[in-house]
Amino acid sequence: MSWYARAAKLVCFAAFMATLAFCTADVQSVVDPVGPQSGKIAGLWWFFFWLLGAIFLLVMLAALWTLTRPNRGFGQEPLEATHQISEETQNRTRRVVTGATIATVVILFVLIVASVGTGKGISELRNKEGGLTIEVMGIQWWWQITYQTSDSSLGVTTANEIHIPVGRPVQIRGLANDVIHSFWVPNLHGKADLIPSRVNTLWIQADKPGVYRGQCAEFCGLQHAHMIIYVVAETPDKFRVWYDRQLQPAAPPSDPVTQRGQQVFMNNACVYCHQIRGTDAAGQNGPDLTHFGSRLGIAANTVPNTPGNLGGWIADPQSTKPGNHMATIAVNSSDMQPLIDYLESLK
Amino acid sequence: MIQTQDVLPNVPNQEEDISDLERTWRRGRGLFGWLSVTTHQAIGMRYIVTAFIMLCAGGIEALLMRVQLAKPNNTFLNPDLYNQIFTTHGTTMMFLFAVPMMEGMAIYLIPLMCGTRNVAFPRLNAFGYWMFLGGVLFLYWGVFTGAAPDMGWFAYPPLSGPQYTPGKRTDVWAQMITFTEFSALCVATEIIVTILKMRTPGMTLNRIPLYVWSLLIQSFMVIFAMPAVVVASSYLLSDRTIATHFVNPSEGGDPLLYQHVFWFFGHPEVYIIFIPALGFVSAIVSANARHEVFGYPAMVLSQIANGFIAFGLWVHHMFATGLPQIGEAFFTASSMMIAITSGVQIFCWIATLWTGRPRLTTALYFVYGFIAIFVLGGMTGVMLASVPLDLQVHDTYFVIAHFHYVLIGGAVFPLFGAFYHWFPKMTGRLMSEKLGRWNFWVLFIGFNLTFFPMHILGLKGMPRRVYTYPPEVGWDFISQLATLGAFIIAIGGIMFVANVFMSRKSGAVAGNNPWDADSLEWAASSPPAEYNFEYLPVATTRTPMWVPREERAFVTGLRTDRREVLVTTLMDAEPHHRYVLPGSSIWPFIAAVAVSIGFVGSVFNPWYVISGSILAFVALVGWFWPKYPPELKGEA
Numbered sequence: 001m002s003w004y005a006r007a008a009k010l011v012c013f014a015a016f017m018a019t020l021a022f023c024t025a026d027v028q029s030v031v032d033p034v035g036p037q038s039g040k041i042a043g044l045w046w047f048f049f050w051l052l053g054a055i056f057l058l059v060m061l062a063a064l065w066t067l068t069r070p071n072r073g074f075g076q077e078p079l080e081a082t083h084q085i086s087e088e089t090q091n092r093t094r095r096v097v098t099g100a101t102i103a104t105v106v107i108l109f110v111l112i113v114a115s116v117g118t119g120k121g122i123s124e125l126r127n128k129e130g131g132l133t134i135e136v137m138g139i140q141w142w143w144q145i146t147y148q149t150s151d152s153s154l155g156v157t158t159a160n161e162i163h164i165p166v167g168r169p170v171q172i173r174g175l176a177n178d179v180i181h182s183f184w185v186p187n188l189h190g191k192a193d194l195i196p197s198r199v200n201t202l203w204i205q206a207d208k209p210g211v212y213r214g215q216c217a218e219f220c221g222l223q224h225a226h227m228i229i230y231v232v233a234e235t236p237d238k239f240r241v242w243y244d245r246q247l248q249p250a251a252p253p254s255d256p257v258t259q260r261g262q263q264v265f266m267n268n269a270c271v272y273c274h275q276i277r278g279t280d281a282a283g284q285n286g287p288d289l290t291h292f293g294s295r296l297g298i299a300a301n302t303v304p305n306t307p308g309n310l311g312g313w314i315a316d317p318q319s320t321k322p323g324n325h326m327a328t329i330a331v332n333s334s335d336m337q338p339l340i341d342y343l344e345s346l347k
Numbered sequence: 348m349i350q351t352q353d354v355l356p357n358v359p360n361q362e363e364d365i366s367d368l369e370r371t372w373r374r375g376r377g378l379f380g381w382l383s384v385t386t387h388q389a390i391g392m393r394y395i396v397t398a399f400i401m402l403c404a405g406g407i408e409a410l411l412m413r414v415q416l417a418k419p420n421n422t423f424l425n426p427d428l429y430n431q432i433f434t435t436h437g438t439t440m441m442f443l444f445a446v447p448m449m450e451g452m453a454i455y456l457i458p459l460m461c462g463t464r465n466v467a468f469p470r471l472n473a474f475g476y477w478m479f480l481g482g483v484l485f486l487y488w489g490v491f492t493g494a495a496p497d498m499g500w501f502a503y504p505p506l507s508g509p510q511y512t513p514g515k516r517t518d519v520w521a522q523m524i525t526f527t528e529f530s531a532l533c534v535a536t537e538i539i540v541t542i543l544k545m546r547t548p549g550m551t552l553n554r555i556p557l558y559v560w561s562l563l564i565q566s567f568m569v570i571f572a573m574p575a576v577v578v579a580s581s582y583l584l585s586d587r588t589i590a591t592h593f594v595n596p597s598e599g600g601d602p603l604l605y606q607h608v609f610w611f612f613g614h615p616e617v618y619i620i621f622i623p624a625l626g627f628v629s630a631i632v633s634a635n636a637r638h639e640v641f642g643y644p645a646m647v648l649s650q651i652a653n654g655f656i657a658f659g660l661w662v663h664h665m666f667a668t669g670l671p672q673i674g675e676a677f678f679t680a681s682s683m684m685i686a687i688t689s690g691v692q693i694f695c696w697i698a699t700l701w702t703g704r705p706r707l708t709t710a711l712y713f714v715y716g717f718i719a720i721f722v723l724g725g726m727t728g729v730m731l732a733s734v735p736l737d738l739q740v741h742d743t744y745f746v747i748a749h750f751h752y753v754l755i756g757g758a759v760f761p762l763f764g765a766f767y768h769w770f771p772k773m774t775g776r777l778m779s780e781k782l783g784r785w786n787f788w789v790l791f792i793g794f795n796l797t798f799f800p801m802h803i804l805g806l807k808g809m810p811r812r813v814y815t816y817p818p819e820v821g822w823d824f825i826s827q828l829a830t831l832g833a834f835i836i837a838i839g840g841i842m843f844v845a846n847v848f849m850s851r852k853s854g855a856v857a858g859n860n861p862w863d864a865d866s867l868e869w870a871a872s873s874p875p876a877e878y879n880f881e882y883l884p885v886a887t888t889r890t891p892m893w894v895p896r897e898e899r900a901f902v903t904g905l906r907t908d909r910r911e912v913l914v915t916t917l918m919d920a921e922p923h924h925r926y927v928l929p930g931s932s933i934w935p936f937i938a939a940v941a942v943s944i945g946f947v948g949s950v951f952n953p954w955y956v957i958s959g960s961i962l963a964f965v966a967l968v969g970w971f972w973p974k975y976p977p978e979l980k981g982e983a
Binding site for chain 1: 425426427430498499503505506510511596597601602603637638639641642645667668669672675676679680683684686687690691693694695697698700701702703704705706707708715718719722723726729730732733734735736737738739740741742743805806807808810811812813814815816820821863865888890893
């Protein structure tokens with residue numbers, strides 16, 4: 001068994017390394033950090049990986065080496081009956097086992113220090129003066145995002161997408177209003193559970209512009225799989241532009257088609273759940289749609305935000321995301337295109 | 348003469364004794380007799396067979412999930428069905444396969460290893476099995492009527508609360524827990540009392556086989572851990588059925604309270620599953636290394652330490668809930684401590700194989716497989732104990748990989764080894780070793796192909812419990828590998844079942860001690876007689892079966908016309924008094940039916956608690972109705 005078991009081990013190990021190699025540069029990856037928090041964690045991961053991987057191989061070699069022990073086949077009589085193991089061998093084995101145990105203790109101590117040290121280092125990565133605070137509320141099955149400022153008129157509410165300026169620590173205040181969810185964008189940081197009746201905070205920072213994907217990491221019911229959030233890290237200038245636009249109410253529709261679309265929206269049940277600032281629609285149960293057209297995805301990023309996907313979503317939300325809480329509203333086929341055009345115009 | 352023990356003392360009236368024993372311990376006939384059985388081999392075997400069927404059920408559920416995840420945006424299962432299946436898979440494997448299987452093996456083996464005739468409370472033992480069966484039937488009744496639980500096997504409120512999972516699904520789950528708690532507590536009581544008070548003379552505490560030690564520790568853990576899950580499931584059930592506010596945040600309850608109480612049970616539960624498996628490993632290693640396990644005191648002490656530490660690290664399941672740093676550091680350290688005690692045991696087994704003359708039976712193959720898989724699972728366990736790493740990989744496929752490595756590697760591989768090792772004892776025939784090797788390699792390769800890639804999926808950001816994923820995240824190739832592996836595991840399982848059926852029919856006849864192993868169960872015939880031993884074998888060393896035949900000692904003088912056993916002292920196993928065990932009885936079955944009516948009914952209407960209690964009272968009156976032995980009739 002020894003050689004092929006050893007070969008199997010090597011193949012596994014090689015496969016692991018190869019796969020790790022090609023899993024870099026992913027938008028939802030633990031080992032492709034873009035911020036100091038995830039960077040520290042990834043560093044800790046590789047430290048654990050190499051140290052524990054080496055120990056694993058040593059233990060395997062020790063175990064497989066036992067197969068080289070001589071014996072007289074199946075009928076080998078018990079050693080207790082034939083010859084007792086010599087005192088010397090006993091003592092040597094005892095020394096080896098004791099040594100291995102002491103080594104285990106020392107290594108674990110090192111790992112604890114490394115782990116607690118990293119944790120402490122991460123907790124210091126924050127902006128002492130405060131800075132940008134974003135409230136993330138987990139709701140079955142989407143994310144409500146609120147930018148908090150001391151001046152409430154400068155707050156912004158959006159959904160399923162967070163924009164942050166590159167290179168600045170940003171505080172996430174995690175909340176939930178129904179069941180437990182978990183906020184997790186692996187390229188930036190580990191998880192924070194969003195628990196009803198509690199607030200969990202997390203500091204994140206992106207050092208590289210890009211779009212990073214995250215999704216709910218605590219099972220939250222039927223559509224747990226489709227509760228996706230994007231973090232868009234932009235240069236401070238671009239972020240400023242985005243934020244200023246978010247502060248504005250929705251622009252009034254400029255052409256007859258989108259005007260028709262707005263009427264369709266206002267005359268249907270859409271308004272009971274969705275808000276479009278600057279219009280009469282002020283529902284609070286669903287995502288704010290004031291700047292819907294600028295967002296990347298639909299239905300908590302279940303599908304990309306394209307006119308086709310939007311039409312499918314409005315016509316039959318249950319086929320895009322079965323079990324979700326959006327009502328199916330009968331929209332005349334002639335009204336559908338104006339409605340789509342109107343929503344997509346809300347940049 | 349029907350002599351079955353391999354050596355018997357030279358006593359007069361031997362034939363008479365044996366035919367008396369045959370008569371005294373005979374099982375009843377027909378359905379009534381079947382329902383009244385209280386001997387440990389029969390009950391143990393029922394646990395093993397039922398739990399194995401549950402393993403197959405859980406395995407089929409796993410295959411369904413793997414098919415669903417084999418390609419992005421798959422519609423093989425809808426989200427509702429997927430959620431029911433993954434919850435039922437976890438629940439089945441934890442509550443209806445792993446724990447009961449370990450209990451069944453223990454009920455079968457412990458009295459034999461301790462050199463006695465039955466467990467301490469045979470009727471309670473039967474009752475425990477019927478309660479377990481009640482839990483199995485209740486959950487699977489739910490599965491086949493669309494009322495399978497769908498909130499994950501740890502049922503976090505508020506998702507499991509009355510607002511978010513209305514209907515009866517969660518209630519079925521929570522009440523199934525109550526059934527299995529009952530059963531586990533019954534078994535734990537049996538095992539503890541049997542081990543502490545019914546060991547054969549000479550089996551002092553420091554001569555107990557390591558497997559028996561592991562069960563003693565596991566049973567104490569059951570007794571301390573199960574009340575916590577009783578509390579957790581009662582919080583949930585009463586919040587749901589009688590509108591209490593324990594863990595329901597919208598009514599001022601605290602959802603984290605539930606998590607703490609659940610994991611105070613849930614983490615020890617894992618050790619409750621794998622500590623007996625470590626006992627299997629010790630037994631297989633000593634029998635096949637042809638040498639007593641190295642470092643007996645170190646092994647025993649680290650198992651005991653395992654049992655204690657297991658209760659001090661539940662919070663590592665909750666690192667993401669937001670804990671103060673001092674708490675995080677404490678639970679990181681306590682979680683890593685388990686690696687020391689587990690490491691000591693691994694080192695001792697390797698040392699035993701080093702200093703021994705290992706003989707590569709299929710059982711030993713499974714031990715080597717266990718070492719490889721379990722050590723790797725231990726390494727990822729150390730990673731999960733680190734708060735920063737855990738925050739990244741918690742609730743991802745990395746964790747799924749980790750706990751399948753420790754539970755399949757740590758418990759199922761030793762269990763299969765144990766099947767190959769003890770099958771001849773249980774049936775009288777050896778399993779095919781050749782098919783056994785194939786079985787091992789197919790399972791080993793299938794297992795690693797299924798679960799190793801999941802580490803990478805976790806690092807690539809795939810959360811657990813998602814019913815599908817879009818193509819752009821790039822999880823499809825690795826998922827397909829895992830699906831392929833899952834089907835290879837299924838082939839391995841089928842090979843095992845085929846081996847069981849073929850060997851039962853036409854395997855080589857085993858004899859009493861085919862492996863020339865060291866512990867007392869091998870002194871009994873294969874399969875053992877209902878009374879296990881004609882004369883209880885005395886343990887004069889830690890490896891009593893390796894004592895030359897002419898030097899072995901026996902207990903004589905126990906009465907054979909009633910089910911008499913010897914009660915011995917706790918530390919030194921010196922004979923203390925003779926004790927008569929009750930015989931067959933239908934009352935445990937009736938009591939279990941009565942309690943089940945109360946449990947099942949109360950899910951639908953709380954008043955069933957009352958009617959169930961009254962029925963249970965009636966059943967217990969019948970159970971405890973004094974039955975005088977014939978010779979005392981006049982004095983009563």
